[in-house]
Amino acid sequence: MILCDIGNTSTKFFIDKNIKNYYKNDKIPKFKDDIFYISVNEKATKKLLKKNPHAKNLASFIDFKTSYIGLGVDRAVACYFEENSVVIDAGSAITVDIIEDKKHIGGFIFLGLNSFFKAYKNISKKLEISKSDFEKNINLDKIPLQTKDAVFFALLKSIILPIKEICKNKNIIFTGGNGEFLSQFFENSIYKKDLIFENMKRIIDANNSPS
Template structure:
């Protein structure tokens, strides 16, 4: 089964335990014989997928989550579908935080990702157009601008997650998920989380 998660930067594919990503305008039809079951948060990139592969099935209607949240993104729904209890963090271009409790989505929120922080700093001033340093010392106040920006971005994200998760199990996914998972003892990094949710939904319809 070939799965695809159409995101805002790349298209992520999953097949037989292997994950890879492709740029939307560089798609090939090497796996044309396999149907692609996909979800999408980007209509333009979705059209690239449909133009490159003849047999694609949007499985968004199959993915249902018990929630009162209005407008929960399909990628977040898929990740939540994979976990019954815990906090789900998808750390990508944006960072989404969702809480599942006994199979029910009880709420969530969205924060800028590290790349978005960098872009925001750049918009404020050219002086702040500096790469974020992932190895910044978070145990003491910074003494230079690069560390100050890095400290502010990274620690604000960590503290928000700690405040939300408390004693709950945390499940990280996404491009920066592995980086943030190392700051939490009760964390698991799983880059297949969205695909597991997709598989769970498909198992009831195929």
């Protein structure tokens, strides 16, 4: 069985506990095994189905109640088994979803870190930074005295403070490519690299392998 998460920037396959990424111009191979997928990208979905027409869309098996209009299926899957948590998927965008008493009560969306970095670079080359420039010992309680620290201070504070304001005593679950990096700024957090794929597998098992 192969699990597939079709996002805005890439199509991820979970095969034998390993993730394989395919980007916009990459060719999607034909697989012999059964494929179960979720998608927020119609064009990339058509690309998958052209080579793998029998791939099964898991969305119809996901019963996730929320008043949030337009919640992506990937966010629903990430939150699916939570009871009182804040679930943060830090990828091309940083999505934040709040679960209380097993109910999704809403959420919000930041730019992804790479988009922040590009925005600063577009303002001035002097503001160009990358994650590798970051100093782990930066003091977020002290006004910065150099440009790179000043950029990171503003960037991180703009993400951290709203999350801390809404998380209260909830556990924070990070996933996504930059999830591990951001999780270090929250004491009550854990990082689950494969959260979406793990939850997809649990949903399939709960539905007796839908076909």
